[in-house]
Amino acid sequence: MDLNFSAEDIGFRHEVRAFIAGALPAATKTWMVAGKSPTKTMVVEWQRILNAKGWAVPEWPVEWGGPGWSAARKYIFREELQMAPAPSPLGFNVNMCGPVIIQFGTQAQKERFLPRMANVDDWWCQGFSEPGAGSDLAGLKCRAVRDGDEWVINGQKTWTTLAQHADWIFLLCRTDLAAKKQEGISFILCPMGLPGITVRPIITIEGGHEVNEVFFDDVRVPADMLVGEENKGWDCAKFLLGNERFGQARVGASRERIRRLKIIAREALDGGEPLINDPDFRRQVTEIEVELKALEMTVMRVIAADMKRHDGKPNPTTSVLKIKGTEIQQGVSELLMKAAGPYAWVDGDPDEEGSNEWDLAPDWAFGLAGTYFNWRKQSIYGGSNEIQRNIMAKAFLGL
Amino acid sequence: MDLNFSAEDIGFRHEVRAFIAGALPAATKTWMVAGKSPTKTMVVEWQRILNAKGWAVPEWPVEWGGPGWSAARKYIFREELQMAPAPSPLGFNVNMCGPVIIQFGTQAQKERFLPRMANVDDWWCQGFSEPGAGSDLAGLKCRAVRDGDEWVINGQKTWTTLAQHADWIFLLCRTDLAAKKQEGISFILCPMGLPGITVRPIITIEGGHEVNEVFFDDVRVPADMLVGEENKGWDCAKFLLGNERFGQARVGASRERIRRLKIIAREALDGGEPLINDPDFRRQVTEIEVELKALEMTVMRVIAADMKRHDGKPNPTTSVLKIKGTEIQQGVSELLMKAAGPYAWVDGDPDEEGSNEWDLAPDWAFGLAGTYFNWRKQSIYGGSNEIQRNIMAKAFLGL
Amino acid sequence: MDFDLTEDQSLLVDSVRRMLADQYGFEQRKTHMKSIEGWSTAMWSAYAEQGLLGLPFAEADGGFGGGLIDTCLIAEQMGRTLTLEPWFTTVVLGGGFLRRAAPELRAAMVPQVADGSLKLAFAQVERQSRYDLHDVATTARHEGAGWVVNGRKGMVLHGDSADRFFVTARHAGGPRDRGGIGVFLVDERHATVRGFRTVDGGRAAEVEFDQAPAVLIAEEGLPMVEAVVAEAIAALAFEAVGCMEMAHTMTLDYMKTRQQFGKPIGSFQALQHRAADMLVALEQARSMSFYAVQAAAETDADERRRGVAAVKVQVGRSGRLIGQQSIQLHGGIAMTMEYACGHYFKRLTMNDSLFGGADHHIRALADDGGLVQAA
């Protein structure tokens, strides 16, 4: 039993940190420190910098451009990006569709798509959820019918994140109506520019445009856009979702936000004193810091197990990471909003509305309420926290 | 809308308070202030004092000795007893079996039992729960078979509170095996001294003897010990449980315990200062005080509605009173234990183990952990808090 | 003791509820929000016609003689509908000061407030003040026969539509002294106003006073401010209960219709219990809102302060739970701007924060000795 990173891994951490410090565009960093999601340009620019360095696709095999890191190093890299804060490599490309193509795709698909994915020459989006298939994904209805050398797709996807940026979508379609729920589904790739595709924005409660509805009306894609076997798309989906082991723990991101919170709490006044002097505020932050430390150790346990066994089997800890990771992020976002006090009431962003000519609110206050509102989604998507509890009860507790 | 008690009711409160102050035996008060349950002697002695005053059975009709109080006055009386603190009139007699006999019993049963109940000439206990029938009370198996002029009872009851003191037990027995679950049950009265009855103590985790198993082995009771109709005992049980509207809110009792907690927190040191100076401890107490104030107003709303409508129908607020009332009592018991710090570790009672010759622990610390442990029962019995949520979901939310 | 409405109150509530049901559906609200004002001038007139603007003022002054409970009942309806008009700022806040002002001022202003031609706001928050009513840096001083006010107020609710501001300003004492704070009335023509949208879809403004001529309302004004804010907190409690009830009801309706895994999600026990917990929170908040009316009327200022702090804590906690859970139980749909539930959540969040959130008040109440005296 050795609970520490090796000296080499610590050295690697310093190398990553130094690289990010030197290479991350200042504007991107400033933007993200303010709590804003990076723009498309920022994401693409940064991922290309990483790609040039050979670090854009940490999870991929060396053959396809992966750096060949151990689980520990992948973790360190993720952490350092989140703490910088810097954009993470685009998840749809790197953690979702890429691994599916590597696992299930043809050689031609790999050669065609993977290098472009790594460089974000194509921006991908995910077409899984439908209006009637949320927590119950297997209830999906979007159809693909084989017609000669083509698939003809009809139906609707929803909650499609950043579809407005996307060049391609990977989607689950029902290809056999007679089969039982989880059977008869196929995993298909589709260019977003095809005739018959309509993207309609969904504005979320804080006013942001992150998600979309995507409609398919007799959209025709070539037959070779099927990944894996026909009617076996559920295997791809399960594989993809199973890769989401650490994604929502986001320990580094939460640590970065807690730092930010503490800085704000030194500036914000409460009762005529810095808010950080309020014992109850401090207690609330500290409760989260403790949970985060435990979560960090939980992540380490999963990584250490991965390094030993490489079985990659789902284990109960994955649900723990999801539940605790999202609770922590939601908790920090709520404390950030509360730290701003009345100044959290301002809607919008002074950078967008013109100069902050008076002192409408401190710059750090903008968007904090919006993030709190928006982050309620975290316990809903990616398998709601209720679904996670179902999984734990059934799969690990035997109930 | 008038949210206040009338001047007359406030006068009544003063009258009750003055009476208790004058009539409550000092030893009983001291005993209860220390957080201990009153002994059988204390309960009987006090109830007879109340009975002499005409106040022993506030819920009963005037015909059977009730004082004819409004719902508001009954509430005030209950509150003042709890806050004194003084023993409440014995619930099994006054709030459970008595009202059932008044509602469903024969004239002969009323005349025979009610006056003795009011004076605790007989101590009653409740035989509802069985090993296989807890939350699912209708699953009970204890049988009563008619044999000539007698019922022959066989079976087992459990969690029978203070059966060791009891002269009589009222119990639910299955009298028709063919009937569906909730049918075929009868409500029967039975003297505890009969041959075939065995009482076996259950010691609870803190070491107390409050509850028992009661075994019935061919116990024969006269046929006229049936209350209400044969096989209609479920009606009696529902009626009895429906009377439990305020029983577990115990606002006065919680207020008394919070007072006690604050006194202890002035004496107990933490970080070299009185514990009450710790902002986080104060916050925790105050959170409960706020919930208690809201609960008090919830009780008032129920009372006010009762005074207007007298329909006595169950309403969702009854479950709110149970859930919040027990959460508050459990919360206060936990804070009391925490206030004692290391001194909560001592098991037992210095009065029972001999004099507190050194300073083993402050007198106020004894039994606080035991009460915390024991009070975990509050969210279990009387329809567990999970059952309460089921009731709310089904009956009031339409889910 | 009687928690039922009187016949008059029932009539008032019913008519307001009917009016809002007819004219303030969620789609209509979107239209109102998109107007230049950010709210509906037509509805404002309708409120005037219904008597909602003159409600709390004495009949002698041109009002309708309603009590705090009447105001609160209307606030609950406003909460249920998420109305956007400056009713709370004009009638509850502004009206609170106006009711306590000199007879001549009342005589002059109440009829105009009641007929909708005069809108009021309360300019109190400052950059450093957070939730402390006595943390006032804006200054007032005598000039000639009158007073002038100088300073900057932030987060003035509906400050961009107000015709007059009630302003707290310091004429004596040091920072955060309880003494030396006056309440003044300033015409919007003497203020520079910068309006903006608030996160709940409402309006607020930053307001600057530069040698603004001001009418003195109260020279030692803090007790008056505290009394008005206590009433406002009672109204906010009812407004929050209105929001909670709607969020809860919408959630229940959705749970009964939304199908997943082949059955309505409302048939899943874990979600049922969550809905039950929301009901507990709602009932506790409703109870506390009644207490708020009692507490605001308390003449002992210490008692009143403790009481309204407790109200803010309970209502804030309940609103947070119900707001968050109503989103969670809906899932994605409630995360969208097009769906009403998220707007109730946002309003509940803002409502909690107004005049200090639950965290602020739990600390204040704890420092004040709580509600139960140790004897």
Add this chain to the structure above:
Amino acid sequence: MDFDLTEDQSLLVDSVRRMLADQYGFEQRKTHMKSIEGWSTAMWSAYAEQGLLGLPFAEADGGFGGGLIDTCLIAEQMGRTLTLEPWFTTVVLGGGFLRRAAPELRAAMVPQVADGSLKLAFAQVERQSRYDLHDVATTARHEGAGWVVNGRKGMVLHGDSADRFFVTARHAGGPRDRGGIGVFLVDERHATVRGFRTVDGGRAAEVEFDQAPAVLIAEEGLPMVEAVVAEAIAALAFEAVGCMEMAHTMTLDYMKTRQQFGKPIGSFQALQHRAADMLVALEQARSMSFYAVQAAAETDADERRRGVAAVKVQVGRSGRLIGQQSIQLHGGIAMTMEYACGHYFKRLTMNDSLFGGADHHIRALADDGGLVQAA
């Protein structure tokens, strides 16, 4: 980075687990508890034979050279079994001081500890001290060539069976000064001891020293005390995890068998989710117990203090949730003395309180700046 046990560790844990499974069933435990000592002298000998009493001491001193992690793994097994013997006080607390004592003392005492003939305790808590290690009123002063100790210690775990006490006593400085606190070793023959049962079924004592001859272990002893307590907190974390795992497992087993409403209660989703929340709490506590081993080994005293505070908070919170919910999900049966679950709950409650509960440590950690530096 590797959280798996080494082969030696696996062998150790397996053999201890087997021994306890064979000889320390819940019924056997009841018998042990009823003995005069309140624990089993036979088991004490068995621990000695298994090498558990000499575990953490250097081989050169007559021990087995185990590290803190080995001690912790045994503590976890002790937690799973709710053992009653003075292992924690003798080996972890007493042993912690003994390992840091002068070589002659180690040479003299370690073999006796290892063979079970010498039991140790830590006399620290005083009437006024609560959880503050530096709040010491017991005095020590030079007398002749040595030292004498005067004062009274409360809540000395296993004080009634100890042969020697490690005692904190003040020889300089005022109340609550961090300087001037020595650690001394006192023979039980020089102490007056009054034993009693603790709420978790264990034993403790009040101990009075009246001119008791004492051996000086450390003159400025607070850093040593803090180092020993940090190790003890790591062991307590593992013990708690052992308790939690058992309480959780018992609860799951019960949920699968107990029938209500015609099916196992484990089929009810609301209860399933509760069990899942217990699993989350358990996993977080287990993770934190690993961190505890790191933190206790931290050489920077400030870092170590923050680390162990965080451990106490997480383990305390998880233990409370799992303890309370294991009772709730069982229902009445777990409220009885005859059933093991309640005993795990009681032990978890006591475990939290030892060296300060979660509330104590969250405040300390918050005042210390927390775990994340603002940069």
